[in-house]
Amino acid sequence: MTKSSSIGQWSSRWMFIMAATGSAVGLGNVWKFPYMTGQYGGSSFVIVYLLCILFVGLPILIAEIMIGRRGNASPAEATAKVAIESNRSRHWWWLGFFGMITAFLFLSVYSIVAGWTASYVLRSLQGSFVGVTPDQISQMFDDFLKDPWQLLLWHTFFMLITVVIVARGLKEGLEKAIGWMVPGLFLIVIILVGYALSTPGFMEGIKFMFRIDWAAIDTKSFLAALGHSFFTLSIATASMMIYGAYLERKAKIAKIAVTIATLDTLVALFAGMAIFPLVFTYGLPHDQGPSLVFKTLPIAFGEMPGGGIIGALFFTLLLLAALGSSISLVEPIVAWLIERWNMRRAVAAWLTSGLIWVLGFAALLSFNYWEDLKLFGHWTYYTFVDGLVSLVLLPVGGMLLAIYAGWVMKRKYSEEELMMPPWLYSIWRFIVRYFSPIAVIVIAWISF
Ligand code: TRP
Numbered sequence: 001m002t003k004s005s006s007i008g009q010w011s012s013r014w015m016f017i018m019a020a021t022g023s024a025v026g027l028g029n030v031w032k033f034p035y036m037t038g039q040y041g042g043s044s045f046v047i048v049y050l051l052c053i054l055f056v057g058l059p060i061l062i063a064e065i066m067i068g069r070r071g072n073a074s075p076a077e078a079t080a081k082v083a084i085e086s087n088r089s090r091h092w093w094w095l096g097f098f099g100m101i102t103a104f105l106f107l108s109v110y111s112i113v114a115g116w117t118a119s120y121v122l123r124s125l126q127g128s129f130v131g132v133t134p135d136q137i138s139q140m141f142d143d144f145l146k147d148p149w150q151l152l153l154w155h156t157f158f159m160l161i162t163v164v165i166v167a168r169g170l171k172e173g174l175e176k177a178i179g180w181m182v183p184g185l186f187l188i189v190i191i192l193v194g195y196a197l198s199t200p201g202f203m204e205g206i207k208f209m210f211r212i213d214w215a216a217i218d219t220k221s222f223l224a225a226l227g228h229s230f231f232t233l234s235i236a237t238a239s240m241m242i243y244g245a246y247l248e249r250k251a252k253i254a255k256i257a258v259t260i261a262t263l264d265t266l267v268a269l270f271a272g273m274a275i276f277p278l279v280f281t282y283g284l285p286h287d288q289g290p291s292l293v294f295k296t297l298p299i300a301f302g303e304m305p306g307g308g309i310i311g312a313l314f315f316t317l318l319l320l321a322a323l324g325s326s327i328s329l330v331e332p333i334v335a336w337l338i339e340r341w342n343m344r345r346a347v348a349a350w351l352t353s354g355l356i357w358v359l360g361f362a363a364l365l366s367f368n369y370w371e372d373l374k375l376f377g378h379w380t381y382y383t384f385v386d387g388l389v390s391l392v393l394l395p396v397g398g399m400l401l402a403i404y405a406g407w408v409m410k411r412k413y414s415e416e417e418l419m420m421p422p423w424l425y426s427i428w429r430f431i432v433r434y435f436s437p438i439a440v441i442v443i444a445w446i447s448f
Contacts, residue, residue: 008170018182022324024264028232033268038286040221042208049225057229059431062257063405068244074336075238086410099238102393103329108359114322115154124311129302138295151364159357162326167349188317192274201281236397238332399440406433
């Protein structure tokens with residue numbers, strides 16, 4: 001396949017690894033993974049999650065990067081091009097397009113939560129959690145969500161940083177930002193684990209996460225873990241596809257994908273190791289779900305010496321993680337607007353981010369004025385889009401990517417692109433052809 005020069009290229013493989021890791025590491029690692037671990041009984045969930053990453057998430061991650069690089073174009077163009085090369089219909093463009101739509105919807109809700117983290121950096125620094133009762137901390141978060149102007153302010157702030165980075169382009173924008181964000185994120189999470197080590201609840205936290213209790217593994221934790229393995233690796237939003245398109249031809253995709261998945265998992269585990277020791281040290285509940293980070297942890301930050309700094313570091317970690325993800329959600333759409341519609345990058349970036357920003361209003365209003373406005377009887381815009389994306393679009397998109405890589409693309413092309421040892425390639429191909437699609441269907445079947 002000839003290489004078109006219209007699409008950019010990362011300055012190095014390492015840059016790609018950092019960018020993809022920055023995409024994968026997000027609120028999912030530092031916020032969702034720990035609260036799910038708390039909710040689904042700790043270590044048993046962790047084990048199932050690791051298995052899902054290895055056998056379902058990773059093979060599909062490889063598939064998505066491969067499709068992007070083979071296509072060497074923006075998502076909808078790439079899925080069309082690669083299908084045509086294998087004598088299939090050019091209508092496969094909609095697969096890449098589907099990913100872009102998912103990214104678009106997803107960022108409209110993701111940005112709201114990212115805004116909360118930015119606001120909580122400031123609150124930690126201001127000492128808002130010191131000398132107040134747990135009830136007041138909980139109330140503080142509830143009041144925050146009730147104030148649409150506050151939410152708008154932080155949502156705007158977050159989208160502005162995102163657009164400024166994306167508008168500057170691959171080398172000047174993405175690479176420069178990612179080059180310090182991702183290392184910074186690792187540094188912070190390591191400092192936080194170091195701090196947790198010094199707390200009396202450390203061993204209890206570790207035991208909670210790693211002591212294996214096979215009896216606790218049930219279908220519910222299985223479903224949650226599978227869904228999360230897609231979510232955490234940023235599969236099915238065309239993000240990995242466009243990042244793959246910028247990857248040099250000689251790079252070994254499978255090896256790189258293993259590195260990305262490993263780094264992503266490490267951050268999730270480290271985040272848990274930073275959080276649970278605090279939860280146990282201060283005798284807080286570990287199974288409160290989504291409010292773990294915004295209601296439970298601030299209690300610990302308020303009580304511990306130097307909690308303002310630790311808290312600010314923690315929320316900065318979340319913010320950086322969310323930012324790496326958001327730029328990878330805007331980029332596929334921007335690349336497509338540039339390639340397909342000849343737009344200038346800056347225009348494409350502001351247009352995409354502007355539309356997402358506007359759609360975000362619905363998400364932020366659903367916490368206050370539109371709280372009672374229920375779609376189909378019981379979903380607010382936020383819960384609807386969140387559920388639609390995590391429970392439907394990501395699994396379906398992941399399954400379609402597997403089917404595309406396994407059935408639509410000719411064997412010789414995927415073999416050529418992946419350059420894997422034959423036995424490993426056979427395993428990968430078996431998984432994407434049979435195992436992953438069936439796994440998704442079975443899981444969907446059980447859960448509905
Ligand atoms: N992986 C991100 C996280 O862990 C969330 C996410 C899912 C995502 N799909 C994505 C981010 C696509 C960027 C692109 O929080």
